[in-house]
Structure formats: structure tokens, C-alpha cells
Amino acid sequence: MSKQTYKKRTVPDHESQLDSGPTAHAGNAPLSPIATVHRAIAEYRRWHTARVLDLCQHIDMEGVREYEYPEYEEKCRSYADQADEMLDQLISRLTAAFGLPAGESxxxxxxxxxxxxxxxxxxxxxxxxxxxxxxxxxxxxxxxxxxxxxxxxxxxxxxxxxxxxxxxxxxxxxxxxxxxxxxxxxxxxxxxxxxxxxxxxxxxxxxxxxxxxxxxxxxxxxxxxxxxxxxxxxxxxxxxxxxxxxxxxxxxxxxxxx
Structure with missing residues (x-):
């Protein structure tokens, strides 16, 4: 039987920051392997900056403002889910661009x-x-x-x-x-x-x-x-x-x- 019990992530589509197409760009032509890496780097830096700026809204010189802590904590969990999803997408894109390791398990x-x-x-x-x-x-x-x-x-x-x-x-x-x-x-x-x-x-x-x-x-x-x-x-x-x-x-x- 092809089953196991585990909880699938349910990150909304709009929260996924990496392009879902492993080697596609706006013109629908495949990217070269190196271009795939460059695009992933650029997308991650854009996402990381947006995350930091968003979280910084809840912080002052003494740290996270106490009355904003629940919202801050919820955002941190959401960003952690996004990061996990982005890693999966990145590996899929790199696999599509470079293939699987030859002769290695x-x-x-x-x-x-x-x-x-x-x-x-x-x-x-x-x-x-x-x-x-x-x-x-x-x-x-x-x-x-x-x-x-x-x-x-x-x-x-x-x-x-x-x-x-x-x-x-x-x-x-x-x-x-x-x-x-x-x-x-x-x-x-x-x-x-x-x-x-x-x-x-x-x-x-x-x-x-x-x-x-x-x-x-x-x-x-x-x-x-x-x-x-x-x-x-x-x-x-x-x-x-x-x-x-x-x-x-x-x-x-x-x-x-x-």
C-alpha cells in the first residue's frame, strides 16, 4: 500500500514565493541550470527582505513589543512554513535543471x-x-x-x-x-x-x-x-x-x- 501518516503542509498558493515552474520564466522558455540558480537566489533575497521588514514592524529598541507578540509569533510560524515550502520548490527546480546524481544513491x-x-x-x-x-x-x-x-x-x-x-x-x-x-x-x-x-x-x-x-x-x-x-x-x-x-x-x- 502506498500510504503513510503525516501532515501535509497547507501553505496557501499566494504565500509560495518561488516560481512553481522549475525552469520556466515569463517567456515560457526553459532557463539554463545556472540561470535557475541565479533566479532562486534573487527570489530568496526578495522574500527574505520582505520578511525582515514585516517582522521589524513589531520590534522596538527593547525587542518585540509585548502587546504585539501574538501577531509576531504567528507571522514567524507562517514564514517558517513558507521557508519550508520554498526549500521543496528549490530542490524540485534544481533537480529539473541539473538532474539526479548519476550513479549515486x-x-x-x-x-x-x-x-x-x-x-x-x-x-x-x-x-x-x-x-x-x-x-x-x-x-x-x-x-x-x-x-x-x-x-x-x-x-x-x-x-x-x-x-x-x-x-x-x-x-x-x-x-x-x-x-x-x-x-x-x-x-x-x-x-x-x-x-x-x-x-x-x-x-x-x-x-x-x-x-x-x-x-x-x-x-x-x-x-x-x-x-x-x-x-x-x-x-x-x-x-x-x-x-x-x-x-x-x-x-x-x-x-x-x-
Whole structure:
């Protein structure tokens, strides 16, 4: 299952100071890697100056004015959240501009797994079958166009029926029933980090589980739900070509054995 429990940050969009596009500028042309760094430096300095000037309004020669301390403290918390969000955005931009370290292990976001980008081994299979399957599904759809599908448990796991409040359900599916996300190859096979599976069963999971298309509404509740990790798309993309090559190889072996 691709879940964990943690609290996602909810910094409003208008508070995010770094450009959300990792390598884009006003003209929509990609920035060079060095220009990406220069832009990030300029944006941080602008944000830092605005933060300092804002907080200084609550300070006199003796420090923070006592009657303004609650507002000052609230602003400090807000700026700390912004800084955390900016760091995430910066790393995304730098990754897009420079790529992942070649031949070096990296931590898969939101997990304890260390993988070498592009190398499908036991660690990669574990990370992208029990923590980041949704990231790989998105990367596969992006590159191949193969649609994603959700493997569902037979019943809702929420004994308190909190899924029924309307915020955790979409298209008749509650979030706690989504056990795994795969892609559907044109021949009907189900594809995940472990390879190709029959159209009605993912190896290693209970036979006969319902499989439904991942609609936009389902993707939205997955993205918003705190139990699902933020997708590590950068690392997931590195596994797409090796995975596709392994599928082709398997098909060749099957044909020779027929």
C-alpha cells in the first residue's frame, strides 16, 4: 500500500514565493541550470527582505513589543512554513535543471529507501510498490500515455466511516480502498515496478480485487490525502525506460519459448 501518516503542509498558493515552474520564466522558455540558480537566489533575497521588514514592524529598541507578540509569533510560524515550502520548490527546480546524481544513491522522498536512479533492484521495487507506486504510475502515463488504474480492497477499511464525509471519496471509491496504483498497457496487462501482470490480478496481492480507472477526481483525493506521500516524480521518471526495456525483454523471451 502506498500510504503513510503525516501532515501535509497547507501553505496557501499566494504565500509560495518561488516560481512553481522549475525552469520556466515569463517567456515560457526553459532557463539554463545556472540561470535557475541565479533566479532562486534573487527570489530568496526578495522574500527574505520582505520578511525582515514585516517582522521589524513589531520590534522596538527593547525587542518585540509585548502587546504585539501574538501577531509576531504567528507571522514567524507562517514564514517558517513558507521557508519550508520554498526549500521543496528549490530542490524540485534544481533537480529539473541539473538532474539526479548519476550513479549515486538518493533517498526516495517520504520513505527510508535508498535507490540508484535508473537501476531497478530490490530497493527500487520495494519503494515503488509500497510507497511511491502513484509516482511511477504518473511517470509512466506521462511518457507512454498508458492510463493509470487503482487496485482496490474489497471493503472500506475505515470503521468510523470518515470516508463517507464526501472529502475522501470520488467516483464511488473511498480513499482507504486504494491499495495500489498501476498502469494499463494497450494489451490489457497491468504494469508496475515489478513488471507486467494479468489484466485481472497484480502478483503478490489478493486475487480478484477490483481494478478501476484512476480518474481526475481520484487523483485529486490521492494528492490531497495526508496518508499518501508526495510523489517523487523525478526518481520515478528514471525507472520508466529501464522498466519498459525489461517488459520488451520479457515479451521476447515469452515469444521464443512459445
Amino acid at each position: 538518493v533517498t526516495v522522498l517520504g520513505t527510508n529507501f535508498q535507490v540508484i536512479p535508473g537501476e531497478i533492484n530490490e530497493q527500487a521495487r520495494a519503494a515503488f510498490s509500497s510507497g511511491q507506486c502513484h509516482a511511477l504510475a504518473q511517470a509512466l502515463t506521462e511518457i507512454t500515455g498508458w492510463p493509470a488504474a487503482a487496485v482496490l480492497s474489497q471493503q472500506c477499511a475505515d470503521e468510523y466511516d470518515e470516508c463517507g464525509d464526501g472529502q475522501q471519496t470520488a467516483d464511488g471509491v473511498c480513499i482507504c480502498r486504494i491499495e495500489h496504483i498501476v498502469n494499463v498497457r494497450p494489451d490489457g496487462s497491468l504494469i508496475d515496478i515489478n513488471g507486467a501482470h494479468p489484466a485481472d490480478h497484480v502478483q503478490g496481492r489478493e486475487p480478484g480485487l477490483p481494478i478501476v480507472p484512476m480518474t481526475e477526481r481520484l487523483w485529486r483525493i490521492v494528492s490531497a490525502n495526508a496518508e499518501w506521500r508526495d510523489p517523487d516524480i523525478a526518481v520515478a521518471r528514471s525507472f520508466v525506460q529501464p522498466l519498459l526495456a525489461s517488459l520488451d525483454s520479457d515479451d521476447i523471451h515469452e515469444a521464443k519459448g512459445a
